[in-house]
Amino acid sequence: MKVKTNIPLDAKPYKPKTNQNLLSNLKKNWRLHLMLLPGVILALIFHYAPMPGIIIAFQDYKPWTGMFNSEWIGWHNFKLLFTMDNSVQVIYNTLLISSLKILFGILVPVSFAILLNEIRQMALKRSIQTMVYLPHFMSWVILGGILLDILSLEGISNQFLSFIGIEPIMFLGEGNWFRFTLIASDQWKEFGFSAIIFLAALAGINPSLYEAAEMDGATRLKQTMYITLPGILPTVIVVMTLSLGNMLNANFDQVFNLITPLVMREGDIIDTYVYRTFTNGNFSFATAVGLFKSVVGFVLIAFAYYSAGRWANYRIF
Amino acid sequence: MYYKDPKYKIFYVFNIVFLLLLSILCLLPLVHIFAVSLSSQAPADANLVTFFPIGFTLESYEKTFSNPLFFTAFGISVSRTVVGTILGMLITMLVAYPLSKDPRDFRTRNVYVWFFLFVMIFNAGLVPTYVLIQNLGLIDSFWVLILPGLVNVFNIILMLNFFRNLPKELDEAAIMDGASDFSILFRIYVPISLPSIATLSLFTMVFHWNAWFDGMIFMNSQSNWPLQTLIQSIVVGQDFGNAGLSSEDIANLSDRTVKAAQIFIAMLPILAVYPFLQKFFVKGIVLGSVKE
Numbered sequence: 001m002k003v004k005t006n007i008p009l010d011a012k013p014y015k016p017k018t019n020q021n022l023l024s025n026l027k028k029n030w031r032l033h034l035m036l037l038p039g040v041i042l043a044l045i046f047h048y049a050p051m052p053g054i055i056i057a058f059q060d061y062k063p064w065t066g067m068f069n070s071e072w073i074g075w076h077n078f079k080l081l082f083t084m085d086n087s088v089q090v091i092y093n094t095l096l097i098s099s100l101k102i103l104f105g106i107l108v109p110v111s112f113a114i115l116l117n118e119i120r121q122m123a124l125k126r127s128i129q130t131m132v133y134l135p136h137f138m139s140w141v142i143l144g145g146i147l148l149d150i151l152s153l154e155g156i157s158n159q160f161l162s163f164i165g166i167e168p169i170m171f172l173g174e175g176n177w178f179r180f181t182l183i184a185s186d187q188w189k190e191f192g193f194s195a196i197i198f199l200a201a202l203a204g205i206n207p208s209l210y211e212a213a214e215m216d217g218a219t220r221l222k223q224t225m226y227i228t229l230p231g232i233l234p235t236v237i238v239v240m241t242l243s244l245g246n247m248l249n250a251n252f253d254q255v256f257n258l259i260t261p262l263v264m265r266e267g268d269i270i271d272t273y274v275y276r277t278f279t280n281g282n283f284s285f286a287t288a289v290g291l292f293k294s295v296v297g298f299v300l301i302a303f304a305y306y307s308a309g310r311w312a313n314y315r316i317f
Numbered sequence: 318m319y320y321k322d323p324k325y326k327i328f329y330v331f332n333i334v335f336l337l338l339l340s341i342l343c344l345l346p347l348v349h350i351f352a353v354s355l356s357s358q359a360p361a362d363a364n365l366v367t368f369f370p371i372g373f374t375l376e377s378y379e380k381t382f383s384n385p386l387f388f389t390a391f392g393i394s395v396s397r398t399v400v401g402t403i404l405g406m407l408i409t410m411l412v413a414y415p416l417s418k419d420p421r422d423f424r425t426r427n428v429y430v431w432f433f434l435f436v437m438i439f440n441a442g443l444v445p446t447y448v449l450i451q452n453l454g455l456i457d458s459f460w461v462l463i464l465p466g467l468v469n470v471f472n473i474i475l476m477l478n479f480f481r482n483l484p485k486e487l488d489e490a491a492i493m494d495g496a497s498d499f500s501i502l503f504r505i506y507v508p509i510s511l512p513s514i515a516t517l518s519l520f521t522m523v524f525h526w527n528a529w530f531d532g533m534i535f536m537n538s539q540s541n542w543p544l545q546t547l548i549q550s551i552v553v554g555q556d557f558g559n560a561g562l563s564s565e566d567i568a569n570l571s572d573r574t575v576k577a578a579q580i581f582i583a584m585l586p587i588l589a590v591y592p593f594l595q596k597f598f599v600k601g602i603v604l605g606s607v608k609e
Contacts, residue, residue: 025424031498032415032423039412039468040432045453046465047436053445067448112339115332120320124333130595131340134347137587137594139527141545145552145580146346149353149573154364156349192343220319220328245438253530257553274443283444290442301438 057288077288087273087289093179094269098250100183102243108191110236113198114228118220132192144257147185148172172258175266182254182267201235202228241308245301248293347584354378354577361574377578386539386547387579394544397462398525398586404463405521406514409472414502416473417480437470443534450535461535462528462543472517479513480506516597519590526586548583552576 026033057077059070081087112132119125135143150156151171158168171181209227218226252271259267270293278286319325348368353361357372365371381387412433420426440446446465455461483506491501507514532546539547 029415029423029425032418033425035411035415035498035502036429039408039473040429042408042464043433043436043468046449047440047468050441050445050449051439053448054441056444056448112336115336118329118332119336128336128340132343133595134591135343137523137527137591138584139529139545141527141529141549141553142580142583145548145576146350148553149577150346150349156364156367159364159367188343214319218319219322220325223319257549278444278447283448287442287444290444294440294442298439305438 054287054291054294056284057291059284061284061287063283073284077285078292080285081289081292089265090268090270090273093266094248094250097179097182097255097269098247100179101186101250102240102246104183104187105190105194105243106236106240108187109194110198110232112191113195113202113232114224116195117199117202117228129192132195134192135189136193138189140251140253140257143185143189144254147181147258151181172260173262175263178258178263178267181258182250185258186251186254197239198232198235201232205231237311238308241304241311243304245297245304247300248297350577351581354574354581356574358572358574361572361577377572377574378582380572380575381578381582386542387544389540390542390544390547391582393459393462393541394526397459397528397543398522401463401466401525402518402521405467405469405472406518408467409469409476409517410502410507410514412468413473413476413480414498414506417477433468433470433473436468447534456535457537457541459541462525462531465531466524466528469521472521475517476510476513479510483509512597515593519594519597522590523587523594544583548579552579 053067056067056070058072058074059067060073061067061070116125116128119128152158153168153170153173157171162168169177171177205228209231210223213223213227248270250269250271252269252275255267255269255272256275259272270289274286274290274293277289320329345368349366352368352370353366354377355370355373355375356366357374357376360366360371415423416426416430416433418426450456450461450465455464487505487509488501491505496504527545529543529545529549532541532543533549536542536546539550542550
């Protein structure tokens with residue numbers, strides 16, 4: 001049967017005129033624009049307005065001459081950044097420390113989440129969670145103060161070590177031990193809280209998979225290997241990809257509050273280096289190092305979100 | 318069942334012991350600091366204190382409170398936490414609501430999304446920000462602790478994802494009844510999103526209470542410092558030079574027990590909100606981050 005319509009076969013989809021539409025959109029949605037206004041203004045002032053200031057990196061900036069009258073020196077600061085012994089060491093430290101943090105920042109919380117998931121007494125499970133989440137909410141100023149106290153040569157950790165017959169360790173005074181302390185204390189603060197997302201993933205695994213495995217006589221270890229691990233793998237991949245964006249963030253708060261002159265060479269990271277250069281009055285070089293970090297960070301984050309969206313179907317919004 | 322297997326039972330016991338030890342390890346440093354703060358000076362200096370105070374005394378707390386800067390700093394921290402959280406949540410809701418609209422209804426939505434997203438992934442760096450704050454005349458002003466952090470894109474994303482998962486019918490019914498966007502937001506969305514809003518508020522409170530770096534670089538006068546900046550300077554930085562204290566005060570404040578007392582007082586508000594935090598955050602985070 002033929003259906004008669006008055007739509008011609010070669011009809012083009014209806015396209016409204018944009019000009020007219022913008023106006024009617026503004027008329028219809030003016031309240032939405034109004035709601036966004038304070039946020040937009042604040043973002044423009046405090047986040048966008050500093051951006052032109054990055055030209056300081058290309059100038060011999062002096063506070064008293066200002067941004068518009070300082071001498072132009074081009075890429076000089078960036079050449080310095082990649083040739084000076086100091087700054088190359090700082091970039092190396094940052095990459096080393098942050099990649100170790102990312103690696104352990106996945107391994108430890110995943111293992112913890114799997115072990116915690118085995119606990120069947122809900123009250124016990126919840127008390128453990130209460131205790132391990134707590135350090136996450138403390139600032140590095142407070143934890144720095146605590147760690148300086150307990151990790152000192154006469155501190156409680158070294159008392160314990162000598163009690164079990166180990167020589168005292170200069171956790172904060174020897175380069176490699178300092179790096180170890182940074183990674184270990186970062187784990188200590190964050191492993192519980194980072195496990196939340198993996199616990200959610202574990203809770204999302206279909207229980208009938210375990211029931212079926214049970215029927216087939218699989219031990220719990222086998223169930224963990226073949227059901228649990230593959231079950232949380234997508235989440236692990238997303239978290240890993242997103243943390244790539246943090247490759248240049250070795251945690252300013254932590255390093256700044258723990259570093260001592262003894263471990264400056266092995267412990268100094270980009271952010272602390274920028275801060276010290278800045279407080280020493282070298283504004284241009286500090287801006288250049290900061291800009292380098294922002295640009296590389298931008299590329300990494302964009303890449304991380306793009307790949308997480310592409311391969312793991314993750315969308316932020 | 319697998320948990321009747323004797324091998325698994327052995328594992329289970331070890332697992333419980335291990336996890337309990339791990340949890341205790343998370344608390345021990347905090348307990349130690351508390352014990353030191355309540356001990357007398359001599360045993361603390363001789364490193365005799367472990368997890369129980371020796372020679373119980375409140376002297377360290379008296380000394381802490383005798384420092385006038387401590388009170389000022391405590392007050393500044395409380396005010397920035399209250400003001401920063403209220404204004405921050407207001408901005409977060411006002412921005413998240415329009416961005417939760419379908420781009421077919423709100424055609425410029427995606428432009429705004431990219432505008433805010435860019436803020437999150439690129440920042441100009443320390444020096445340009447400092448120069449701007451200086452040009453705005455905000456150095457040493459209370460508002461420098463509040464204004465730059467008001468647009469928090471992470472919070473906005475969590476909030477808007479929550480708004481987006483609310484049933485569309487709510488909107489449609491409200492529009493039928495002639496409600497404007499403002500009444501939809503404040504009279505429908507906000508009341509039903511209270512758990513999420515509570516979570517984000519608590520996170521913002523913790524953020525403000527813990528912030529110290531802005532105080533350190535934007536405040537020239539130590540009487541404008543929030544508590545964490547003061548503690549950073551006294552306990553961690555050991556930097557008494559610019560704290561404007563007499564040598565006697567410095568001797569008093571650099572005591573190990575007094576340092577411990579200051580650390581503990583700074584921890585206290587977090588410990589106080591922690592039970593509420595814990596009640597909400599797991600749910601709030603998982604709700605906000607998982608989309609249909």
